Amino acid sequence: EAQVTQNPRYLITVTGKKLTVTCSQNMNHEYMSWYRQDPGLGLRQIYYSMNVEVTDKGDVPEGYKVSRKEKRNFPLILESPSPNQTSLYFCASSLMAGANTGELFFGEGSRLTVL
């Protein structure tokens, strides 16, 4: 089954404790992206990757890191989480970037709470 898998789905952590949210897709997609969803703000892009070893900042990259060592995986790293990073996070992928990036396939989301 074609899917984007995120883990963990739910996490409660404390300020400053490094964490990683994994994302894996099995569709051989080139393009992958991380978003955060906050009430009243919609989805905002954190980082994206056009292909292996190519990553770029989105609209809200501060406090986050990513890597793209393999095509299927795109982990999101919070080196020192803070309470303002409490949010619902989505990983998404698409076949390729460009004008028709829009057919994004989303994971089910990871709800993160930072105390």
Add this chain to the structure above:
Amino acid sequence: GEDVEQSLFLSVREGDSSVINCTYTDSSSTYLYWYKQEPGAGLQLLTYIFSNMDMKQDQRLTVLLNKKDKHLSLRIADTQTGDSAIYFCAESDTDKLIFGTGTRLQVFP
């Protein structure tokens, strides 16, 4: 910068039509999209329209695009309780999609 705006809530009676509206700023967008997010799930592509089209119909869904006013709408005919969800419009940029804030559609019996 680019901005996509939607109203936050819409409430309709089952069987009525729903119209969800969206305004965007980037006139160079090639495609405009509607995504649906059901409770506890990720977003799923519902439909999209190419920027040189005015209208697209797909079963109960009708998308209208007014490029002059940069206005996009999604009409759902015969709205059902299963249509209750958050609906996001999005415009395409070179490397990304820009999403609106989402409209929460509530369908009551």
